[in-house]
Amino acid sequence: xxxxxVMFTPIVFLLSMIFILWRPKGVNEAIPAAAxxxxxxxxxxxxxxxxxxxxxxxxxxxxxxxxxxxxxxxLESFGFYHWxxxxxxxxxxxxxxxxxxxxxxxxxxxxxxxxxxxxILITTPILILLLKYLGLKKRQMFPYLISxxxxxxxxxxxxxxxxxxxxxALEIIGIDLYLHTALMLLPGTVGLLFLSGLLYLVLQKxxxxxxxxxxxxxxxxxxxxxxxxxxxxxxxQMQPKTKQMVYILLFVFLIRISLFAASYIGISVPIVAVLxxxxxxxxxxxxxxxxxxxxxxxxPWHIFIFAYSMYVIIYGxxxxxxxxxxxxxxxxxxxxxxxxxxxxxxxxxxxxxxxFNNHPALMIGTLTLTEMNxxxxxxxxxxxxxxxxxxMGSLLLPxxxxxxxxxxxxxxxxxxxxxxxxxxxxxxxxxxxxxVFTLICLYYWIRLxxxx
Numbered sequence: 001x002x003x004x005x006v007m008f009t010p011i012v013f014l015l016s017m018i019f020i021l022w023r024p025k026g027v028n029e030a031i032p033a034a035a036x037x038x039x040x041x042x043x044x045x046x047x048x049x050x051x052x053x054x055x056x057x058x059x060x061x062x063x064x065x066x067x068x069x070x071x072x073x074x075l076e077s078f079g080f081y082h083w084x085x086x087x088x089x090x091x092x093x094x095x096x097x098x099x100x101x102x103x104x105x106x107x108x109x110x111x112x113x114x115x116x117x118x119x120i121l122i123t124t125p126i127l128i129l130l131l132k133y134l135g136l137k138k139r140q141m142f143p144y145l146i147s148x149x150x151x152x153x154x155x156x157x158x159x160x161x162x163x164x165x166x167x168x169a170l171e172i173i174g175i176d177l178y179l180h181t182a183l184m185l186l187p188g189t190v191g192l193l194f195l196s197g198l199l200y201l202v203l204q205k206x207x208x209x210x211x212x213x214x215x216x217x218x219x220x221x222x223x224x225x226x227x228x229x230x231x232x233x234x235x236x237q238m239q240p241k242t243k244q245m246v247y248i249l250l251f252v253f254l255i256r257i258s259l260f261a262a263s264y265i266g267i268s269v270p271i272v273a274v275l276x277x278x279x280x281x282x283x284x285x286x287x288x289x290x291x292x293x294x295x296x297x298x299x300p301w302h303i304f305i306f307a308y309s310m311y312v313i314i315y316g317x318x319x320x321x322x323x324x325x326x327x328x329x330x331x332x333x334x335x336x337x338x339x340x341x342x343x344x345x346x347x348x349x350x351x352x353x354x355x356f357n358n359h360p361a362l363m364i365g366t367l368t369l370t371e372m373n374x375x376x377x378x379x380x381x382x383x384x385x386x387x388x389x390x391x392m393g394s395l396l397l398p399x400x401x402x403x404x405x406x407x408x409x410x411x412x413x414x415x416x417x418x419x420x421x422x423x424x425x426x427x428x429x430x431x432x433x434x435x436v437f438t439l440i441c442l443y444y445w446i447r448l449x450x451x452x
Contacts, residue, residue: 004043005043009316009317016313034306037313043316057311058307063270066299078288079245080122083242084126100203103144108151112256116153116156116401121410124149142418150431157184157387160387166387183449186445191434202426313360327368342381347389347439352365354396357399359402369383385439388435392431
């Protein structure tokens with residue numbers, strides 16, 4: 001590869017990142033990413049055959065995310081958002097603090113039911129609906145919205161199938177979902193509890209101690225005869241019933257189990273996800289006579305362009321020697337022991353995820369691992385450390401994950417403005433200690449498992 005390409009590829013990357021972070025006049029982050037990818041291709045750092053490889057790797061993730069979006073749209077049509085918002089409000093019993101922990105729990109379980117992107121797509125509208133109904137000030141809405149987004153995204157760490165990026169990396173390393181879950185479920189969940197505690201400490205000053213009693217909801221609090229969220233004018237025709245919602249949730253849960261089973265027996269995960277979304281769309285069509293065409297309008301297509309473009313840029317960096325450089329620089333550190341290996345690579349992946357987005361960052365980190373000739377136990381540990389950096393450490397910046405980009409997109413749709421600066425005032429406090437704490441938990445858990 002010519003010196004010209006080697007010299008200008010990093011410059012293109014840096015310029016792309018500057019414009020992605022700067023976003024002059026509110027330009028969508030997909031535009032500078034796509035422009036950077038186009039220049040990388042024109043320079044010759046990425047070939048047509050590379051684009052084919054990238055397309056093959058990204059297509060599965062894109063199809064799975066698309067299927068998840070379809071399921072989220074179908075759930076919205078059935079009235080699931082209103083139903084769940086009413087249940088949250090009832091369970092909170094007028095406590096703003098209890099509502100905070102309930103929303104975090106909802107986001108955690110939704111990620112387990114679907115994946116981090118699906119969780120964001122479903123829980124964010126539910127929270128917006130509930131918080132607007134309660135008449136909370138924007139300052140009071142913020143703790144629920146940002147904690148929900150962070151927990152929903154970070155909750156993909158304990159179980160590999162909760163994040164399609166994890167599944168791609170699992171294939172490269174050769175670890176099945178069951179081993180991943182056995183090694184990551186405990187440290188990942190403990191890390192999430194630690195993260196939730198930090199979020200509460202940072203945000204508690206803006207969390208209302210009691211939920212406001214307004215003329216709109218006083219009948220619900222005192223009589224419990226109805227819930228206004230379930231009888232809003234926009235949804236009078238489809239009063240969501242608990243029995244129907246239970247059936248729908250059970251179906252979604254079965255699809256979730258099917259994804260896990262499909263991965264185990266070698267069936268394509270995207271195919272199972274697509275089949276599940278088609279069945280749910282047909283179910284919706286029969287029950288509500290709702291055309292599936294609204295899927296095209298509601299899908300945030302720019303996010304797929306962003307993800308693909310970032311893959312192209314990182315592939316260009318890989319082709320000019322990034323992977324070789326990382327192996328040369330970090331192999332001596334990794335060889336110093338399991339603790340050094342997990343801490344170093346976990347923090348490295350956190351940094352790369354926020355620079356590139358966690359999809360290409362985890363890919364480059366995984367490829368780097370495969371070229372280090374590591375002991376199997378060390379390889380598994382570092383891979384799991386990479387997952388922590390990719391799923392948790394990536395949350396420093398909103399562009400670190402597709403899920404947080406989807407979250408920002410939904411907020412804009414509902415005219416709720418949360419700036420990057422405000423987001424980072426929270427993330428820079430809670431994410432670094434969470435990553436370090438979870439990596440330490442992982443190290444001691446791996447030692448205990450393999451010592452036994």
